[in-house]
Amino acid sequence: MQSPASGLSMLLFIEQILNGLQLGVMLFLMSAGLTLVFGIMQVINLAHGSFYMIGAYVAATVMQQTGSFMLGLLAALPVSALIGMLVEALVLRRLYQRDHLDQVLATFGLILFFNELTRIIWGRQPLFMDGPEWLSGTVELIPGAPYPSYRLAIIVVGIAVAVLLYLLFTRTRLGMQIRAGSSNREMVAALGVNIKLLYTLVFGLGTLLAGLAGVMAGPILAVESGMGESILILTFVVIVIGGIGSIRGALIAALLVGMVDTLGRAFLPGLFRLVLPAAQADGVGASLSSMAIYILMAAILVWKPKGLFPAQA
Amino acid sequence: MEAEGTVSGAGLIAMQNFLTRKIAVLSTCLILLLALPVIMQLLDEPYLISLSSRILIYAIAAVSLYLILGYGGMVSLGHAAFFGTGAYVVGILASASFDASPVFSWPFQMDGSERLLVALPLALLISAFAALIIGFFSLRTSGMYFIMITLAFAQMLYYFYVSLEGYGGDDGLSLYSRSQLPLLDLGDDTHFYYLCLTFLLLFLLFCHRLVNSRFGRVIQGIRENEKRMQSLGYAVFGYKLACFVIAGAGAGLAGALMANQSEFVSPGLMHWTQSGEILVMVLLGGMGTLFGPVLGAVALLSMEEILSMFTEHWMVYLGPFLILVVLFTRGGLYGLLIGRER
Numbered sequence: 001m002q003s004p005a006s007g008l009s010m011l012l013f014i015e016q017i018l019n020g021l022q023l024g025v026m027l028f029l030m031s032a033g034l035t036l037v038f039g040i041m042q043v044i045n046l047a048h049g050s051f052y053m054i055g056a057y058v059a060a061t062v063m064q065q066t067g068s069f070m071l072g073l074l075a076a077l078p079v080s081a082l083i084g085m086l087v088e089a090l091v092l093r094r095l096y097q098r099d100h101l102d103q104v105l106a107t108f109g110l111i112l113f114f115n116e117l118t119r120i121i122w123g124r125q126p127l128f129m130d131g132p133e134w135l136s137g138t139v140e141l142i143p144g145a146p147y148p149s150y151r152l153a154i155i156v157v158g159i160a161v162a163v164l165l166y167l168l169f170t171r172t173r174l175g176m177q178i179r180a181g182s183s184n185r186e187m188v189a190a191l192g193v194n195i196k197l198l199y200t201l202v203f204g205l206g207t208l209l210a211g212l213a214g215v216m217a218g219p220i221l222a223v224e225s226g227m228g229e230s231i232l233i234l235t236f237v238v239i240v241i242g243g244i245g246s247i248r249g250a251l252i253a254a255l256l257v258g259m260v261d262t263l264g265r266a267f268l269p270g271l272f273r274l275v276l277p278a279a280q281a282d283g284v285g286a287s288l289s290s291m292a293i294y295i296l297m298a299a300i301l302v303w304k305p306k307g308l309f310p311a312q313a
Numbered sequence: 314m315e316a317e318g319t320v321s322g323a324g325l326i327a328m329q330n331f332l333t334r335k336i337a338v339l340s341t342c343l344i345l346l347l348a349l350p351v352i353m354q355l356l357d358e359p360y361l362i363s364l365s366s367r368i369l370i371y372a373i374a375a376v377s378l379y380l381i382l383g384y385g386g387m388v389s390l391g392h393a394a395f396f397g398t399g400a401y402v403v404g405i406l407a408s409a410s411f412d413a414s415p416v417f418s419w420p421f422q423m424d425g426s427e428r429l430l431v432a433l434p435l436a437l438l439i440s441a442f443a444a445l446i447i448g449f450f451s452l453r454t455s456g457m458y459f460i461m462i463t464l465a466f467a468q469m470l471y472y473f474y475v476s477l478e479g480y481g482g483d484d485g486l487s488l489y490s491r492s493q494l495p496l497l498d499l500g501d502d503t504h505f506y507y508l509c510l511t512f513l514l515l516f517l518l519f520c521h522r523l524v525n526s527r528f529g530r531v532i533q534g535i536r537e538n539e540k541r542m543q544s545l546g547y548a549v550f551g552y553k554l555a556c557f558v559i560a561g562a563g564a565g566l567a568g569a570l571m572a573n574q575s576e577f578v579s580p581g582l583m584h585w586t587q588s589g590e591i592l593v594m595v596l597l598g599g600m601g602t603l604f605g606p607v608l609g610a611v612a613l614l615s616m617e618e619i620l621s622m623f624t625e626h627w628m629v630y631l632g633p634f635l636i637l638v639v640l641f642t643r644g645g646l647y648g649l650l651i652g653r654e655r
Contacts (some may be wrong), residue, residue, distance in 0.1 A: 044457050046589075094640055100460060101388050105596045106639040113632030120626050156450040233468050234586065244457055280598045287476030288649035298450045301462065305453045 011145045016266045017259070018141075022151045024258025025158025029213035030235040031242070031250040032165060033206020039245020040182040041096055043201055044103045047087070047110035048210055048235065049228025053210025055080040056223045060129040069132035073215050080211025081204040088203040093196070111229070114226065118225045126222035154216050162251055169247065178202055182245060206209055234261075237297050243307030253308060257293050264289035338650055339604065346510055350503040362502045363574070368614045369509040370570045375594040375606035377390035377563025382592075383600050384524050385556045386536030387452070390460050390526045390588050391467030394447065395440040395561040397583025399568025401474060402436040404486045404578035412488045427497070429573075436569035443470070444561020448554050467588055468548050474580040485579025492573055499573060509570055513607070516563060520603055523559070532556050597638060599645025608646050 022183040034048045058079045059072035066072070087110065095103045130136070138146035169175035180188045181198055189195040213231075221227065238257050243251025268287030276284065300308065346369075381387040384616050409416045409425025416423040426432055432618045447466045451459055480486050491499040497506050523529050531552050535542045560622045572578045581587070590613070599611025614633075619626030642649070 024407075038457060042457075044460060091636055091640070098639075100457060100597060101382070101592075102639045104388065104390065104460065104594060106636045108593065109632040109635030109639070112628040112635070113630070116626050116629035116632065119627060230583070233465060237465050239463070240458055240461050283476065283478060287473055290472040290476060291469045294465050297462070297465055299459075301450060301453060306458070 008147040008148055011142070012266075014142060016263055018147055018155070019266075020259035020262035021155050021255065022158075022258070023262055024255035025155050026153055026213050026217060026231070027160055027234055027249050027258055029161060029216075030256035031254055032161070032234055032247055033209040034237045035242065035247065035250045036178070036182075036202055037206050038239065040178065041092075041262055043092055043096055044100050044311050045092065046107040046232070047114065048206070049093050049112035049230075049232035050111055051080045051084055051207040051210040051228070052214035052217070052231060053114065053118060053223075053225070054229040055081055055214030056218045056227065057122060057127070057214075058211075059110065059218055060120075060127040064127075069130070069219075070243060072129070072218075073212075076211050076215045077208055080214070083207035084207025084210075085200050087207075088200050091198070092203070096199075103235045114228075115225045120302040122225075124225070126224035127313060129218045129223060131219040150219060154178060157212075158217065164248060166310070174198075176203070183290070185303040233295070237293055239307075239309055241297055241300050243309040246307070246309040249307055249309030250260045257296070259288075260296050261293050268292070273306035318443050318477050326639075350506050353501075358455050359502060362506050364507045364618060366509045366574050367500065367571075368611055369506070370567050370574055371591070371594065371614060372607040372610035373509075373513050373563050373570070374515060374567035374591050375598070375610045376513075376520060376603060377560045377567065377592050378602075379603065379606040380520055380524070380563065381560040381597055382477070383555055383605075384529060384536065385532050385553060387455075387553065387557065388460050389451075389463040389557075389560075389608055390558070390585065390592060391447070391451075391463030392564055392591050393583040393585070393587035394463075394467035394470045395444055395564035396568040396587065396591070397470065397474065397569065397578075397580070398440040398443050399436040399565030400572035400578045400582050401480070401486075401568075402565070403432045403492065403569045403572040404488060405480055406432045406435065407488045407490075407492070407572075408480060408486055409573060415575075427490070427493050429494040432492055433566070433569050436565050440565025440568065441558050441562040442559045445554070448561070464585055464588065467583055471580050471583050474583065477535065481579070485577060485581070488572065488576040491576060505574065509574075510601055511523060512566065513569065514572050516566065517603055517607070520563075522581070524603070527552070527553070528552070553605035576583075593635060597635075597645055599647030599649075602647060605647040608650070612646055 008017065030048065030052060033043065037048075039041060054164070059069075061072075061077040062075040063069055063072035073158040088233075091106055091110065092103075095106055131153075135150040135153050137149050139149050139152055140146050153245075169179060177188065177193050177198055181195060185195060187219050188198075214228075217227075234257060238250060238253045242251075242253030268289040269282045272281035272285040272288075275281075304310075349365055350362050351536050353359060353365075374392070377395075378389065378392045381389060392586035405416060406425045407427050410427045413426070415426070416425055447463070451462045451466065454462055474480075491505065493499070493507070497504045497508060499508065524533070531542065531547055535547070535552060537551055539549055568582065571582065594609035594613050595606045597608065597613055598607065615625065616631070620630060624630075638645070
């Protein structure tokens with residue numbers, strides 16, 4: 001027979017697991033596109049977070065006008081994909097053969113531009129948006145533990161995207177070309193594949209996924225200028241842990257980072273209270289939990305310097 | 314390419330022209346820098362003296378990044394971590410001294426201090442130590458991994474300082490006054506300006522000696538071909554780590570001065586956009602020489618200052634400008650002013 005207290009903490013634990021899963025799924029959407037761009041085109045793109053922000057802003061605006069979340073989503077996806085492809089054609093395409101340093105500088109310039117542009121268009125005040133009406137309730141997955149349906153929907157969407165990406169890469173011609181392009185660019189071009197177009201499409205797919213993540217984050221977080229950067233850094237951690245260029249690595253690392261971050265924030269202060277005075281424990285716990293994923297990353301790199309699933313041998 | 318040992322007449326003249334132009338430009342810059350506070354006083358724009366000190370401080374940070382980036386080929390996007398650490402050492406010591414309470418009392422008692430002769434060496438030491446730890450982990454990787462890992466470590470330190478509630482947390486920490494130094498009154502902007510200028514010149518001289526020493530040659534050799542240097546028997550990892558630590562200490566020096574300049578430290582000093590900005594200075598100035606980053610710091614910060622006089626949305630112009638610089642100029646501003654060295 002369980003005591004009520006431990007039953008309650010069990011429910012809390014399950015809730016935090018779901019929260020971790022939800023953060024992991026968001027990170028996966030961000031990192032799947034970015035790791036492809038890193039791995040296939042060998043280009044470091046700091047501006048990936050900008051497409052997340054663009055997705056969120058477009059969805060929030062369309063939703064304010066029409067009142068429909070789904071319309072906002074439908075508008076945001078093509079817009080982020082198109083802007084992504086435009087940026088690829090105008091800026092990044094010229095940088096593929098360049099030093100990483102040039103890529104960092106140019107994409108840093110892109111971030112400054114997009115952040116300031118959103119401030120000009122939408123102002124400095126954050127926008128707030130609601131999720132769709134039919135997802136506003138809660139679901140009792142386990143009796144006694146209601147969980148917001150919207151967050152559950154994010155998890156479902158993330159899993160669906162993972163399955164779709166898997167099918168795209170293993171079962172379609174396009175996926176085969178992308179995989180081939182990542183291992184030998186010249187050969188694929190010589191075989192008559194339009195590699196330029198392929199790269200633009202891959203980039204567009206990446207920014208579309210980033211836009212999707214942005215739309216889904218909209219109802220949970222505030223939509224504001226610079227929102228892309230906080231998730232971008234986490235995305236980098238995911239990609240480094242998973243191994244650059246590996247979608248499978250991105251999925252596993254995203255879930256790992258989501259779990260460690262969420263569970264650390266929820267439970268580390270409590271754990272430290274067992275051994276330290278309360279005030280001190282909260283301080284140590286809070287600072288340690290915000291550093292937890294970086295410590296995880298350092299530990300994994302000591303063990304495997306190329307990440308868990310290095311894409312290229 | 315000319316055959317080794319023979320230099321054509323035209324090549325020699327071009328070389329001489331290049332050298333005269335270099336000496337002319339550099340000595341003009343030095344005279345301008347030395348005379349700047351006097352000129353600003355005459356123009357009755359004392360605010361510009363304090364802005365100039367800020368530029369000199371960022372120049373130190375940019376030169377220190379250039380040490381690992383230009384000579385070592387290590388693209389770090391987390392250099393602000395050491396900049397911020399240096400600043401926090403000064404801030405924490407000053408705040409402890411103001412409260413007359415020790416910084417820590419175990420295993421030995423560490424009292425606060427407002428003296429620069431205490432705070433500055435400590436700032437250098439602790440940022441070098443931070444660079445040792447971060448470098449030890451980051452340098453196991455290279456290329457894109459290295460960029461992202463240095464970035465992530467800098468964010469980690471950022472969150473660490475955000476969680477330091479005793480020292481202002483998110484809001485940062487205001488200093489009661491600038492540090493004390495015998496003979497100089499650092500509260501006076503002109504005195505402080507000359508202090509920063511002295512440190513910049515000393516640091517440039519140090520870096521110049523360093524990169525032309527045996528150590529510097531090895532570092533550049535590693536940049537060109539790491540495997541070959543390893544086969545020649547050099548402890549590649551040790552050399553890279555040493556270079557990374559020296560650069561970290563340099564950034565710590567800049568940070569310690571920055572804390573004094575603004576009399577305020579906050580986690581914002583090590584936000585990743587700071588690292589990005591220092592990186593931009595290096596690239597904007599131009600690679601290939603230690604003066605490039607100095608020029609880049611001057612150019613970027615004055616451009617920010619001038620643009621912000623006209624519009625609050627200056628970043629919307631700065632961003633595309635950076636992209637254009639990357640796409641269409643090689644060798645940065647230094648290359649424009651002096652010509653390419655080769």
